[in-house]
Amino acid sequence: MKKILYYIAISVICALPFNSCTLDEETSTDVEKKNFMRDAKEAEIVLQGVYRSTIEDGQYGYHLSILFNLGTDMEQAEGNSTENYRIIPANAFPTTQSEVQTTWSSLYAGVYNANDFLERISSKINTYSDTDRQLATLYIAEARALRAMFYFELVRRYGNIALMTNTEMSKQDPRTFVQVKPEKVYEFIEDDLLYASRILPYAQDDQYRIDNSYRFSRGAALGLLSKVYATWAGYPVYDESKWEEAAKTARTLIESGKHALLSDYEQLWKNTCNGVWDPTESLIEISFYSPTVSGNSDPVGRIGKWNGVKTTSIAGQRGSCAGNVKVVHTFVTEWREHPQDLRCALSVANYKYDDDKVLWTKGKNDTDYSAKEKDKDPTKGQKEKQNYTPAKWDIEKYVTTSKLINNDKSNVNWYFLRYADVLLLYAEALNEWKHGPTDEAYEAINMVRRRGFGNPSKTSICDLKDLNEEDFRKAVYQERAYELAFEGHRRMDLIRWGIYYETIQKTYNDLLNWWTAETEFNYVVYRHTVKGKHELFPIPQRDMDLMIKFNQNPNWE
Numbered sequence: 001m002k003k004i005l006y007y008i009a010i011s012v013i014c015a016l017p018f019n020s021c022t023l024d025e026e027t028s029t030d031v032e033k034k035n036f037m038r039d040a041k042e043a044e045i046v047l048q049g050v051y052r053s054t055i056e057d058g059q060y061g062y063h064l065s066i067l068f069n070l071g072t073d074m075e076q077a078e079g080n081s082t083e084n085y086r087i088i089p090a091n092a093f094p095t096t097q098s099e100v101q102t103t104w105s106s107l108y109a110g111v112y113n114a115n116d117f118l119e120r121i122s123s124k125i126n127t128y129s130d131t132d133r134q135l136a137t138l139y140i141a142e143a144r145a146l147r148a149m150f151y152f153e154l155v156r157r158y159g160n161i162a163l164m165t166n167t168e169m170s171k172q173d174p175r176t177f178v179q180v181k182p183e184k185v186y187e188f189i190e191d192d193l194l195y196a197s198r199i200l201p202y203a204q205d206d207q208y209r210i211d212n213s214y215r216f217s218r219g220a221a222l223g224l225l226s227k228v229y230a231t232w233a234g235y236p237v238y239d240e241s242k243w244e245e246a247a248k249t250a251r252t253l254i255e256s257g258k259h260a261l262l263s264d265y266e267q268l269w270k271n272t273c274n275g276v277w278d279p280t281e282s283l284i285e286i287s288f289y290s291p292t293v294s295g296n297s298d299p300v301g302r303i304g305k306w307n308g309v310k311t312t313s314i315a316g317q318r319g320s321c322a323g324n325v326k327v328v329h330t331f332v333t334e335w336r337e338h339p340q341d342l343r344c345a346l347s348v349a350n351y352k353y354d355d356d357k358v359l360w361t362k363g364k365n366d367t368d369y370s371a372k373e374k375d376k377d378p379t380k381g382q383k384e385k386q387n388y389t390p391a392k393w394d395i396e397k398y399v400t401t402s403k404l405i406n407n408d409k410s411n412v413n414w415y416f417l418r419y420a421d422v423l424l425l426y427a428e429a430l431n432e433w434k435h436g437p438t439d440e441a442y443e444a445i446n447m448v449r450r451r452g453f454g455n456p457s458k459t460s461i462c463d464l465k466d467l468n469e470e471d472f473r474k475a476v477y478q479e480r481a482y483e484l485a486f487e488g489h490r491r492m493d494l495i496r497w498g499i500y501y502e503t504i505q506k507t508y509n510d511l512l513n514w515w516t517a518e519t520e521f522n523y524v525v526y527r528h529t530v531k532g533k534h535e536l537f538p539i540p541q542r543d544m545d546l547m548i549k550f551n552q553n554p555n556w557e
Contacts, residue, residue, distance in 0.1 A: 037124050040132035040139070046120070047139050050113045050146050051215070052299070058106030060286040061301040063099055064153060065414045066325060068537075069488045071525040073507040074331040074481060075390070078324045080522040085324070092528040094541075095556055101540040104158065107150045108170075114147035115167045138208055141199035145216040148192035149224065149284075149416075155185040156231055156492060159536040159553050163188060174546040183239070186232045193228065196221035202258040203279035213277040214287040214413075219259050223283040223422045226250040230425050233432065234496030235535060243433040250426035254444070259283065259419045261451050266346050272413040273304065273398035284417040288410065300409035304393035307486060308412075310352040311396055319407040321395060323352070325486070327388040328523065330510040333378050335482060340461055343452045347485045349391035350375055357396075360384045382517050390486040420448050420483050428476045437472040445476065448483050501531035530555060 037043045055061050070077050070089035077089040087093045093100065118140060125136045154161050160179040164170045165188070196216060201208070203217040229246035232239055253259065262268060262281050271278050272285065288301045310323030327348050335344045351359050361381035362371035374381040393412050404411050423444040430441040446463045453462040464475055480493055494500040508526040515521045528534075533555035544550055 037120050038127075040128060040135040043117075043121050043124075043136055043139055046117055047142060050110065050117055050143055053106065053110035053113060053150075054146075054286050055288060055299045055301060056106050057302075058099075058102040059110070059153075060414050060416065061288070062306070063103045065286070065488055066302060066307050067099065068103070068157070069491045070325065071504075071529070072328075072490045072494060073503050074328050074490055075486055076326055076328055076523065076525060078322075078326050078387075080520065080524050082524060082528075086524070090524045090528050091530075091534045092524075095538040095544070095552070096541045100537050101542055104154070104540050104543065107154050108164070110150040111147055111154075111164055112167060112170050114143045114150065115164065115170070117143045118147075119167060135208055137199060138201075141196040141221075142216045144192040145196040145200070145221050145224070148189040148196070148228075151185055151189050151192075152224070152228055152231075155182050155189070156496075157537050158539060159236065160551070161185060161539075162547070162550075174543070175548050177547045178549050179551065182237050183232075186228065186237070189228055190225065193221050193225040197225065202256065204258055212279075214285055216284070217279065219253055219256070219279070219419075220283045220417065222249055222253040223417050223419070226253070226422055226425050226429070227417065230429060231492070231496050233429075235498045240432070243429045247426060247429035247433050250422050250429060251440075253422055254426060259422075261420055261423075261447065263451070263455065265343055265451055268415070268418070269346070269392045269394070270398050272415060273393060273395065274401050275411065275413060281419040282415060283419060283422070284415075286414040286416055288413055300404065300406070300411060301414065302409060303412040303414050304395040304399075304410045305406075305408055307390050308393045308395055308410075309349045309389050309391060309397075310387065312354050313407060314355070316405070318396065319405045321353075322408075323387075323389040325390055326386060326522070327390065327486075328507060328511070329382070329385045329388065330507060330514055331481070331485075332385070332388060333514065340453050340456075341482065342454050343482055343485070345391075347391055347482075349389045349394065350385075352387070352389075353396050360387045378514060379516055382515060382521075383519065386522050392486060415487055418484075418487075420451075421480075421489070423448050424476060424480050424483065428473070428480075431469060431472045431476065436469045437467055441472070445479055448479060452483060495535045500535055501529055504529045 037046055053059060057063060067085060067088055069075070071091055077086045079086060082090045082092040088097065088099060121136055121140060121143075125133055128136055151163075159182060162177045163180045163185055197218050200216060200218045200221055202219050203212055206212045206217065209215070226246050226249045229242040229249060233242040233246065260280055262278070268281065270276070271282070275287065277285070277287075286301075288299045288303065305321050306323075307325040308321045308323060311318065311321035313320040332344070332348055335341065335348070338344070350361070351357050359368075359371040359375055361374040361384050362368070366374070375385075395410060395412065399412070427437070427441040427445040430444075431437045442464060446459070449462040449464070450456070450459055456462065464472070467475060477493075477497065481490060484490070491500070494503050504526055508523055511521050511523055536553045538553050538556035539550055544552055
């Protein structure tokens with residue numbers, strides 16, 4: 001086991017953007033690696049090291065789940081300044097921002113680890129038994145799917161990047177690195193995911209892996225590929241031929257019948273807050289669950305702490321939750337115009353936990369009744385309403401097992417991709433491909449809406465019908481906001497739709513129309529967002545200084 005852990009650690013140290021491994025260190029490492037992965041069992045342990053990249057702060061432990069997704073029409077950071085972490089959600093950060101560098105490095109480390117695993121197992125697979133070769137083939141597909149996921153995050157967030165297809169490329173002099181166009185990266189991602197979708201079984205059909213919890217399956221690969229195609233079809237590539245591919249890929253997953261929506265929307269949050277793996281709807285889920293919950297070497301993230309309900313600590317019972325992610329209140333007022341949509345109350349917390357649960361609008365002289373009335377009235381308690389937070393990861397409400405008493409970290413999981421997302425992508429892709437909604441598009445979006453409205457017997461209260469192409473497109477935009485609220489999709493959706501800057505402007509004007517208080521409302525992202533700049537992060541300055549053939553992203557020079 002120590003050798004396995006050493007192997008994983010060395011892979012991270014030697015990863016791109018530039019490595020500090022000397023020739024002697026590489027030689028020593030290569031000698032050690034020859035003793036690894038002698039069978040499928042050892043190979044699986046090393047593969048788990050590739051998966052483990054996803055839980056780092058630079059990935060879904062913090063940045064890719066929370067921090068990098070703020071600054072939209074529905075979510076922002078607490079306060080009205082650019083101090084500390086707020087500088088990123090405000091779009092006020094420079095090219096030298098450490099978090100931008102950390103995520104870039106973490107994703108490339110994941111790529112390196114995947115490449116290294118693939119090279120090592122490919123050199124050993126012929127020495128395995130027949131059973132181990134079957135397992136190893138699945139592990140290769142998993143590693144390629146993970147590599148695709150890392151590259152998907154890199155290309156959609158950083159744009160023109162370096163494409164490292166093997167470990168030797170990562171060890172070259174950074175001055176030789178060249179950027180490739182996003183199209184080439186997408187083609188590489190496509191190839192990896194097509195392979196994974198052919199080789200991997202659906203989660204419910206898996207007869208090979210003893211435990212496939214939180215691991216890639218055929219459904220996960222197809223779902224991710226659908227999302228990749230939809231992103232490829234939008235900004236900045238705008239290859240509209242990919243809408244057809246997105247629709248066909250999503251259709252393959254849907255028609256398989258291997259996945260479905262959970263009947264109860266709230267069950268999603270009960271599951272993910274308690275480490276319950278249910279692949280019915282969960283396609284890709286980042287697991288931070290650990291039965292020991294020490295908070296030290298165990299996997300932990302900030303889910304429910306930074307993006308959960310504001311909570312004060314009680315010694316020996318619970319840690320505090322900062323609730324640093326705040327809901328833009330015009331998003332709430334818009335959503336409340338659809339009172340039969342049950343998802344709003346399950347997604348937006350108009351309350352906090354002091355000693356007990358209390359509404360944000362309850363002042364010193366308020367009764368519970370008067371506080372509820374203020375909450376309903378858009379003109380009252382406006383300052384307090386800026387404190388509303390996401391409710392999906394309400395630790396106090398949902399966590400019932402293995403509660404980690406910590407003020408900053410939790411064992412709550414993160415959904416990267418749900419089946420509902422694929423249904424909405426399918427509806428969107430059909431509308432764009434066919435230039436108008438088809439029966440299948442209506443069926444897909446209405447399936448999601450019906451669940452959101454509590455599966456009513458009278459579906460006319462939620463079903464969409466008789467829309468033209470543009471109106472259906474707007475309906476998809478809205479439905480993705482409601483169904484996937486605060487789950488890390490909105491900013492990337494607005495960017496791929498080419499309306500990120502315009503949406504920030506509109507939200508500011510909507511807030512102006514809503515706000516009647518004398519003080520200024522919170523929406524600092526409006527001051528700093530520049531069209532044609534903040535659709536992408538900058539290439540980290542440290543890497544720009546080393547990779548002399550690189551061009552910085554537009555307006556970041």
